[in-house]
Amino acid sequence: MPQGNSAATRDARHILHGYCNLADQRKNGPSVISGGQGIYVFDENGNAFLEAAAGMWCTAFGFNDEELIEAAIEQLYKLPYYHTLAYKSVNPAIDLAEKLSKIVPIHNAKFHFALSGSEANDFLIKFTRYYNNSIGRPEKKKIISRINGFHGATLGAASLSGIPVMHKAFDLPIKDIIHITEPNWFHNAYIGENSNDFTNRLVKELENTIISEGPETIAGFIAEPISGAGGVIIPPSNYYPRIQKILDHHDIMFFADEVICGFGRTGKMWGCESMDIQPSTMTLAKSLTSGYQPLSALVINDTMYQGMEKGCDNIGFFGHGTTYGGHPVSCAVALKVLDIFESRNMLKHISKVSAHFEKRIAEFKKHPLVGNVRSKGLLGAIELVADKNKKRFFEPKGSVAKRLRDLAEERHRLIVRQVPCGDTCAFSPPLIITENEIDDMFGRFSLALDQITDEITKEGLINKI
Ligand SMILES: Cc1ncc(COP(=O)(O)O)c(C=O)c1O
DSSP: OOOTTOHHHHHHHHOOOSSSOHHHHHHHOOOOEEEEETTEEEETTOOEEEETTHHHHTOTTOSOOHHHHHHHHHHHHHOSOOOOOTTOOOHHHHHHHHHHHTTSSSTTOEEEEESSHHHHHHHHHHHHHHHHHHTTOTTOOEEEEETTOOOOSSHHHHHHSOOGGGTTTTTOSOTTEEEEOOOOHHHHSOTTOOHHHHHHHHHHHHHHHHHHHOGGGEEEEEEOSSBTTTTOBOOOTTHHHHHHHHHHHTTOEEEEEOTTTTTTTTSSSOHHHHHTOOOSEEEEOGGGTTTSSOOEEEEEOHHHHHHHHHHHHHHSSOOOOOSSTTOHHHHHHHHHHHHHHHHTTHHHHHHHHHHHHHHHHHGGGGSTTEEEEEEETTEEEEEEOSBTTTTBOOSSTTHHHHHHHHHHHHHHOEEOEEETTTEEEEEOOOTTOOHHHHHHHHHHHHHHHHHHHHHHHHTTOSOOO
């Protein structure tokens, strides 16, 4: 139990947090982060932690980028708030939409701004309904998603997500969402099944699902190009082109959730480019502002927009909007993010350092506790197993990765994200990370990994190594 009247005590008294065990959180309190510099954050006792998860996969430019901070301050002085509803707009939102329209892989796109990835994905469900109702296809509303996909926390976005604990006791998912197998070869391939056969099986599953539900009832398929929170799952290279072919055949849209993958995370500007996807819509958030201000964008193609406009004409009014969507300060920061991508040649930097990241993370494959290593760009995961040869996982699932995460943080001042796919630690450091800092990050992780290996070997949790 946190003592005295510390920030942690007061927090435990007053705040209900997410993604934790509520009682544990109340008893132990949080670690309170009060400052940051570059890829490091500081707790209230002044301890510096290397942030290998970029906060919540979002602080692309680290924790004290002067240009981003200045952009927010400048806009606060100019116009701290105005809305973008009911025939009003603000310059930063207009400039941002114009700039994004030149770089997204959707021709003639329209942008709808919101505050979070969850909101934008929720609105995607609403817009899908509005569009199909508008063009006279009211039955075409179902969305296919994938088990272990993550799309946010609101009723709709949590329903799109395929993580059981996000549904249990919340009475989710809502209707018209269907979950199919995720392209996680390490976990889901049958014994002896190669990656091509695995892809064939998943493509067949999608096709069978569409046929059995009726293609006329399926509006879209949503996917993170590389799923993040589900465990950094990188599908076989022919998976998306084959999925896309089936979707196109049945007139089903591809909804790309770029909330983690967008803005260079996977090596190219968009996850869709890295993974060979032609999206009908995209959801952007997180690195859109480097996490400095809340902002998301739902990007829709012209066909969807035209259909919605036609429907609105009939109905007379588009009954949707939020107070803070297109917030001028958030949009000003996002504009600066796009500027910095150019002025600091970020894609070149990412290409250089990600080669080092991929090489360093791959070295963990040799470690006796590591069953699988996955990486693309500056997104990676290391998955632990109890028996490497027999691919035996730890029970209960996640218990060892959680201990490893805690040990890395407490003893080596390294923050990594433990994700709910097996015993997996994910890495998504700020994109500004240097090669030396990558060495430092994996050096700290390596020490923690060796320590946890010693501990659990003594406990008999793994096969003798
Ligand atoms: C892929 C993806 N989509 C959507 C979301 C939800 O975004 P937010 O937390 O901003 O609501 C997240 C959050 O982690 C995410 O990873």
